[in-house]
Amino acid sequence: MAEAEKKISYQRALMGLRERILTGTLAVGDRVSEVALARDLGVSRTPVREAMAELVEQGLLERMPTGGCMVRSLTRADVVDGIELRGTIEGLACRLAAERGVPEMRLTACDAILAKIDGALGPGSEHTDFESYMQLNARFHQALGGLSDSAVVLKELDRVTAMPMAGPSAFLQGQALIPQTLRSLFVAQDHHRAIVEAIRHREGARAEALAREHARLALRNLDFFLGEGARHAERIPGISLVAGAKVLEA
């Protein structure tokens, strides 16, 4: 251990490995060598092993039958299922919140975030403050999950959100400069409002259906960046893992 880098080695290993996978430094199918990584990251094999186990859980790595791991290859179907899964669990959280009831105060807190998102969006596509939007969108989704008041559901939601390209912020970096996908942000915000309203009125089925449909917005973005928008794909973290994605690497 050196001088200033005494920050928990495990965290360094996790972030370092995750970045190397998402940026494509480690190509799909590559075997991840513990010793090489430990050397590069300046930590020992032990925290590297723990980080690898975590990323296997998150679906970024795949255990090889013989031992060791390789960078997992994702198909479009995998990402689609991940998005559907996220929508389903967000839907569960919203349904439970609606059915079990949520104190008005916490709903008001959600409204406050939504008002700020309105501010960040601005009147038209040219005035969007993207940095703020991304943060606020993430905060809203986290708050929404919390409304279920269920640690079990929340933990599972965190898991599926961590899956590559399945989270609610997965495509925002790419949408920033592309008017085509920008419009969907207004639709998304409408979903947000309707979901909170449904929970407030104890409409469980409506809240669930809305949450699912909301997640499916990501499907359009996925196909855009896998197809005609491929030249902007390098802005989408992790899309290089998808088999057939044409990412222009530096």
Next chain:
Amino acid sequence: MAEAEKKISYQRALMGLRERILTGTLAVGDRVSEVALARDLGVSRTPVREAMAELVEQGLLERMPTGGCMVRSLTRADVVDGIELRGTIEGLACRLAAERGVPEMRLTACDAILAKIDGALGPGSEHTDFESYMQLNARFHQALGGLSDSAVVLKELDRVTAMPMAGPSAFLQGQALIPQTLRSLFVAQDHHRAIVEAIRHREGARAEALAREHARLALRNLDFFLGEGARHAERIPGISLVAGAKVLEA
């Protein structure tokens, strides 16, 4: 490493620790000591650490803020949410299977398992072959999840099934000798048939709703063994983790 126990140390650690938690050898709230466990299990700390990480993921252990783990305390609400979560993901798997279509051959294979379950159940409650029923029920649920043809969904289903008392076989050991809960097996089998039929007819919404309702059968069993059936609770693995459960320990 000794003579014959050269079986993968990690597996030994995982099973040993899991058993100690489920049987209550390690009481709820106890700090799990790595060194003590390593000594007792005859392995080193390394595989013990990995096993602990895995059980944290499964929800049997809880990380302490200061470091290390303790046996997690479950509330009834936690188990209820776990069951609801399992039903939701099984529902997703069934809906996807119905919507995307499944070759008739694989549905026939499910029918075959169901026929065997009928055989194990017998004509009345007195003739039930429980050993067979448990195995076949687990096989059916696994086959059902597989119909979705989605590795992502299947993996998540495996996860929630591993959660304490959330799996489809969690209460079967207890139901064996109690006529009261035995009747629900016939209801469960009716659900099984209806789910396969719904998938065969591409009725996604129906398949999903049935799968959810099917999981909720476990709720009745949970409350039975937490209440009037408490004296049979020692047959339910893991129920000692639930705060307020009155398990008569040996």
Next chain:
DNA sequence: GTCGCGGTGAATGTATACAAATATTGGAAC
């Protein structure tokens, strides 16, 4: 030329050693 096989090297899985952090216990002061 292709297939099979043995050897060598590297990689993982496991065990142990070390250091920083934390819990505990004993004692002293109030």
Next chain:
DNA sequence: GTTCCAATATTTGTATACATTCACCGCGAC
């Protein structure tokens, strides 16, 4: 008797050492 503090002892987190297993490579036989 209670509370605070300090010294000790244990615990975790990390690093390294060891051994078994796996993979790759070259060589020989068919």
